[in-house]
Amino acid sequence: MTDPAEKTRDLTENANRPYALELKGVSKAFGSIQANYKVDLQLKHGEILALLGENGSGKTTLMNMVAGIYFPDEGQIFVDGEEVVIGSPRDAYKYKIGMIHQHFKLVDLFSAAENVVLGVNDGSRYSIKEVNERVRQIADRYGFNINPKDKIHEMSVSQKQTVEILKVLYRGAEILILDEPTAVLTPQETEVLFSVLRQMKADGKSIVIITHKLHEVLAISDRVAVLRKGEHIATVNTAESTESSLTEMMVGKKVSLNIDRTEPHDTAERLVVKGLSGHNPEGLKVLDDVSFTAFGGEILGIAGIAGSGQRELLEAVAGIYSPDEGEITYIEPKNGDRVNLRKKTPLQIRELGVRLSFVPEDRLGMGLVGSMDITDNVMLRSYRSGRTILLNRNDPKKLAEDIVRDLEVATPNLRTPVRRLSGGNVQKVLVGREIASAPSVLMAAYPVRGLDINSSYAIYNLLNDQKERGVAVIFVGEDLDVLIELCDRILVINSGRVTGIVDARTTDKETVGFLMTKSDDRPKSDERGGNS
């Protein structure tokens, strides 16, 4: 590969007009984690550039630096060929850059126009009538379906997004950055958004759209810039790329991790899920006819882009999320009894004698109570035991001591609130507790997220250990290298649907990556269920 900087210079000289936006060697680190490393990026006038990458590849961080939310550790930013310093979102607006964040920042009780004008101080007298008029003009120009006087809380998700877009247009943005705008939209709404984007492009705006959905990249963008692990891999013309070529750039070459993996033995059906479907509170379908079987003595990996239904799937099995339809059956290892888990609360599941452990993704918000100490957190699962109305803290204390010793949890003492522990130690307490109940099914969602290498390997070893004991381990992960080296089989989930179950020993990253991102080939079911 040629020197990226060299390439940049060539392109700059060839273009008649300077780039609308150009980044040169931009880096950003958070503590020891390098979010972006020497990234070069060019955005032409009047084009739609897709910024593509896996979870955690640094797309949002990079664009946050352009929008003035972070400041780069090093590197330069050019707007229209001029070097600029963007130290705040206000600076960004000065250079006509506007970012539409994934999570809306709107005042619910205000009208669309009031939200749009909020924070604008152009020296003129505030007149809501004029604002309404101007907002209406912008909306008409780009075909937004919105009434400036409507209140935010009366709006649908896509209308709220429209207000966010109006906000940046009102401030005169020429460069628009959209952070995963389609994540919250139905397919039809996505289509509407895309036509709006095309209109804005025709109007001369330059647009960056952050996404990890390949078919959207192909549908909307002129060029694609691919990031992987914080580095810029390449920028290619959309017309010359295919889903598979983009996938390859996104996931990269295989990295060997040397995780011990033994052949599964004495496998037996342990958990059978059939036809599971469900909606989220916003009414979008998050699980779509999911079926799989987990066997004792193996690790079943679940791969997918974040938010593809992994959380709902595990929570459905654990009795926290209630799906619309489908079956969840647990097979008791001792006598082969089949137990239906659907429509049962976590307590009922435990009372049935089902030994199901669950390490949720949100450790301190769901798995543990941050302000409580290690003993009280270890007790969460078992505090009901015994007939007295008083708590028995003796056994949990012993267990807590065991966990701290065996898993080498770094803590001043057992009375320390878990919130004060580092991420790795928090996770060890949580996993330690879940393993302590001798589970026959162990589900872990992103158990190594945010952990350093040593803690990660400690967790992998614990999972392998459980597998050796005949536990059915379900591991939701995001790092494909880890999934492929740790798991026996990998289930790939894509927008709530299972797109494949592959043998981890024979598959490769491209195959899994492709299954994770490939576009929907079935007729789209886009009716919103539930109440929105």
Place this chain on the structure above:
Amino acid sequence: MSSYNVIKHEVSKEPLIHITKNSAMPFWKSFLIRAAAVAIAFLLCSILSYLMIGANPLEFLKTFWDGNFGINAAASKIVIWKLAKDTAVLLCIALAITPAFRMKFWNIGAEGQVLIGALAAVAVVYYSGDKFPDWLLFLFMLLAAVAAGIVWAVIPAIFKAIWNSNETLFTLMMNYAATYFVAFCLVKWTPDGSSTLGELKRGHLPSIGHPYLLLILTVLLITGLLFVYLYYSKQGYEISVVGESQRTAKYIGINVKKVIIRTMTLSGALCGLTGFMIVAALDHSVTTTTVGGRGFTAIIVSWMAKFNPLVMIGVAFLIVFLNQGANRLATNFRVGKAFPDLVVGVIIFFVIGCEFFIRYKVHIRRKAPAAASVSGNVAEGISESGEGSGGGGGDGSGVVEASGEARSDEAVNETVNDTEKEGNAK
């Protein structure tokens, strides 16, 4: 790789003072800070009293003391008992709302719950006449008071549990309902139109040694029981879990609705019990001001004690002590109610304010650092980083806390805590 120009800039500056979270502080140190706060507060008040009403500071302190412990043996016996009694009543109401507060259910309706309990107790005496023997009358009074307190507390709880209505507004409104209901009953019960009921003939709890002693002992017993309930019982543990995180509660299979309603039942029952004791042991009557704002003062007591029943004994004592002393001040110096209120306000301000220095560490920049430019906007973005990861936030906060011992030194300060304030400052 070719080298790039690393640009230096002065967009964001490190502020003169920044604040970080303190991790754990040894008990003696936090105790010292609190003691110092009270001492400084009294000192300040003495100076104020000298400047505003011309009292010499020693005299000021002495008046405060006299107000609570009396000027001579005879007076001291009366005021000390009064001090103990008022502390007990305030403590009892504070105890009553504490289970709800530990669940983060902000019940500010103790005023009404106690009052309606008192009314129920009085109503039993009023309507029963001489039908029952004493012990049975007491039992009915108690049951009626407790039941009334429960009704007043559980109605908002049910609305909260099922429709997630705002408990603060709801419980507040129930106070007014209780007050006007009492006013209505008083009009009905006093045919002469005076609305003053006068002392009830029956339903006086027996005096054991001293008229206040039974009340004080009962409250101490409740304090102990409630402490055990909250810290050592399964239900108390469930209250804490629900208060901290409803998601965790659901994850481990706690029925959140049930816990909310159950806990408010307890809270209301204790309020009703307090109302019963006020009627049967102290007032032997009821008016719209029977509770007299103590339902609200109790909120301060509960908060300042960090919802720990044992600490509440001390806090309730402090508040009553301050009020008594301040009242004495008002009479002795003939300055009306305003100055004593000011004194109490200053002292409570210091007591609560010192918590800031226990929880946070203040760093003062020694001199302008040369290259402290990069720290600007980290915090603002942290919440948005992580590529849409739902759980990322949870992990993040763990890291944040762990790195709470932030570096006060110059240069690039990436600690989120440090930049939290600055990021938004612009």
